[in-house]
Amino acid sequence: xxxxxxxxxxxxxxxxxxxxxxxxxxxLFFLLLLTVPAMQLGSYVLRLLIMANIFAIxxxxxxxxxxxxxxxxxxxxxxxxxxxxxxxxxxxxxALPIWVTIPAAVAIGALAGFLIGFxxxxxKGPYLALITMAFPLILSNLVKWSPLExxxxxxxxxxxxxxxxxxxxxxxxxxxEYYLILLLLFVSSIVIYKIAxxxxxxxxxxxxxxxxxxxxxxxxxxxxKIFAFTISSFFASLAGCLQAHILKxxxxxxxxxxxxxxxxxLTFLGGIGTIYGPIVGSYIYxxxxxxxxxxxxxxxxxxxxxxxxREFDFAKLLIFTLIVLVLIIKxxxxxxxxxxxxxxxxxxxxxxxxxxxxxxxRYKKTKH
Amino acid sequence: MLEVQDLTVHYDGAMALNRVNLExxxxxxVGVVGPNGSxxxxxxxxxxxxxxxxxPGKKERPSLSxxxxxxxxxxxKLKAWQITKLGIIHCPERRRPFAEMTTLENLEMGAYLRxxxxxxxxxxxxxxxxxxxxxxxxxxMSRTLSGGEQQMLAIARxxxxxxxxLLIDEPSLGLAPILKETVLKTIKEIWSSGVTILLVEQDVxxxxxxxxxxxxxxxxxxxxxxxxxxxxxxxxxREVYLGL
Numbered sequence: 001x002x003x004x005x006x007x008x009x010x011x012x013x014x015x016x017x018x019x020x021x022x023x024x025x026x027x028l029f030f031l032l033l034l035t036v037p038a039m040q041l042g043s044y045v046l047r048l049l050i051m052a053n054i055f056a057i058x059x060x061x062x063x064x065x066x067x068x069x070x071x072x073x074x075x076x077x078x079x080x081x082x083x084x085x086x087x088x089x090x091x092x093x094x095a096l097p098i099w100v101t102i103p104a105a106v107a108i109g110a111l112a113g114f115l116i117g118f119x120x121x122x123x124k125g126p127y128l129a130l131i132t133m134a135f136p137l138i139l140s141n142l143v144k145w146s147p148l149e150x151x152x153x154x155x156x157x158x159x160x161x162x163x164x165x166x167x168x169x170x171x172x173x174x175x176x177e178y179y180l181i182l183l184l185l186f187v188s189s190i191v192i193y194k195i196a197x198x199x200x201x202x203x204x205x206x207x208x209x210x211x212x213x214x215x216x217x218x219x220x221x222x223x224x225k226i227f228a229f230t231i232s233s234f235f236a237s238l239a240g241c242l243q244a245h246i247l248k249x250x251x252x253x254x255x256x257x258x259x260x261x262x263x264x265x266l267t268f269l270g271g272i273g274t275i276y277g278p279i280v281g282s283y284i285y286x287x288x289x290x291x292x293x294x295x296x297x298x299x300x301x302x303x304x305x306x307x308x309x310r311e312f313d314f315a316k317l318l319i320f321t322l323i324v325l326v327l328i329i330k331x332x333x334x335x336x337x338x339x340x341x342x343x344x345x346x347x348x349x350x351x352x353x354x355x356x357x358x359x360x361x362r363y364k365k366t367k368h
Numbered sequence: 369m370l371e372v373q374d375l376t377v378h379y380d381g382a383m384a385l386n387r388v389n390l391e392x393x394x395x396x397x398v399g400v401v402g403p404n405g406s407x408x409x410x411x412x413x414x415x416x417x418x419x420x421x422x423x424p425g426k427k428e429r430p431s432l433s434x435x436x437x438x439x440x441x442x443x444x445k446l447k448a449w450q451i452t453k454l455g456i457i458h459c460p461e462r463r464r465p466f467a468e469m470t471t472l473e474n475l476e477m478g479a480y481l482r483x484x485x486x487x488x489x490x491x492x493x494x495x496x497x498x499x500x501x502x503x504x505x506x507x508x509m510s511r512t513l514s515g516g517e518q519q520m521l522a523i524a525r526x527x528x529x530x531x532x533x534l535l536i537d538e539p540s541l542g543l544a545p546i547l548k549e550t551v552l553k554t555i556k557e558i559w560s561s562g563v564t565i566l567l568v569e570q571d572v573x574x575x576x577x578x579x580x581x582x583x584x585x586x587x588x589x590x591x592x593x594x595x596x597x598x599x600x601x602x603x604x605x606r607e608v609y610l611g612l
């Protein structure tokens with residue numbers, strides 16, 4: 001009796017909450033992000049959120065290439081690093097201002113994606129993944145190579161890159177950076193979302209689905225694959241040079257495997273192929289890994305009078321991995337998609353005829 | 369319309385087609401029959417250019433020699449998408465609908481190359497007339513369709529490309545006899561609306577019943593060709609290749 005009452009209360013609650021159209025929900029989410037600096041959370045938290053937004057751009061670009069086009073890339077760090085290093089090189093040797101280095105870095109990153117597309121067309125699936133994985137490792141060793149140290153700065157890379165707002169005091173500069181990156185995330189995710197849902201995006205999905213059938217439909221598969229690589233690398237290198245300017249640092253770890261696997265984790269957390277999923281995933285990652293485990297937990301321990309052992313830094317990765325594992329096993333299709341599926345099911349129960357936005361429909365669970 | 373001369377295809381050294389000659393006249397309904405492994409699908413894949421496209425992950429490409437003339441133009445060196453643009457549409461074996469798309473989106477993919485939006489809409493109506501079931505399934509994911517519906521979808525998708533020459537590969541594969549007949553009847557209807565058709569089939573009986581001219585393919589060679597009556601006259605052919 002009690003249970004059925006609760007169930008009815010729950011369903012009436014969800015029916016009202018999910019009445020809000022998803023677009024409006026996304027808008028509310030961005031509005032919430034806009035008000036974050038007013039919450040006085042401190043500059044460290046703000047910086048974390050900036051990083052979350054940069055990772056989100058990075059992961060969204062990966063999602064377009066892998067989740068939509070099916071070209072598995074495990075070497076997105078290549079574009080990330082190229083973005084950062086181009087910024088660094090241009091500043092170091094030509095002392096160009098930031099509004100020149102960023103477009104140049106993005107253009108060179110896109111060019112790299114375009115060029116990488118050609119050799120990668122010859123292979124498929126796991127082979128493609130392995131080949132793409134090799135490229136950033138090659139570049140990582142190249143920039144560390146001692147004869148090239150005068151150019152690339154060796155192990156240290158480039159330091160003291162120009163910040164975005166050198167004329168503002170520290171706290172205000174961070175706030176301004178936060179808004180700038182948020183705006184860039186907003187713009188780039190909308191651009192990618194629009195591409196993914198345009199005619200081109202549908203062609204991308206058709207390539208993921210069945211290459212032979214796409215060819216039979218008269219699609220120039222080669223051209224679209226290279227196009228997907230180019231767009232994806234464009235935004236990935238944007239993320240790279242943004243990080244370089246935020247951290248004022250471009251160093252060899254930008255080409256590391258950690259960075260290559262980052263968008264994979266973020267995208268699978270949020271839901272692959274959704275475009276909005278990776279954004280959710282990167283917020284979960286940053287909040288879980290960099291905030292709760294790095295700040296809140298040590299603080300909580302301190303308040304009781306204990307101190308965390310130094311080994312906890314190593315255990316952190318393990319704990320985070322375990323949490324991600326559990327989340328992915330529980331919601332294999334991603335947290336964000338799980339939420340939108342629920343939403344879609346409720347909507348569908350209400351009106352069966354009206355067709356929702358393609359994207360939610362496309363990956364909807366098939367019901368038996 | 370289509371003239372194939374001495375078409376030879378090798379897969380990694382194994383010969384799949386051996387000096388095949390074939391001719392499809394304007395507005396004809398031509399059938400190709402033959403047992404498993406005789407090279408029927410290879411023939412169609414060679415015609416539509418899918419065969420020689422670089423297949424990711426494969427070291428060797430099948431090699432092709434001979435000439436394929438479509439409306440007097442040599443097409444054997446063209447890419448698949450260029451051939452599709454000329455009006456040769458391939459409806460591939462095992463149907464291959466885009467599983468992650470709805471029926472309607474699949475049909476839209478078929479019309480991908482076309483710029484005439486108005487005619488596309490008209491053609492969509494026509495396709496729905498031919499296959500009323502697809503209209504009912506318009507917003508359903510294509511992977512949830514039954515085998516027969518998927519075959520209809522594949523043919524409908526090919527139709528949306530506004531073919532001059534439609535290459536259909538094994539439409540009866542895995543269908544119940546009654547569905548086979550429906551599909552064949554629709555193909556005939558498409559033919560009577562002015563599309564030239566090259567049908568490849570294992571099911572000899574239905575091909576004989578529908579096609580104007582029939583080619584018999586065995587071990588990569590064209591054994592013989594002719595109209596149904598001519599073929600049925602020859603006892604050897606009837607017993608060995610047609611099994612009737």
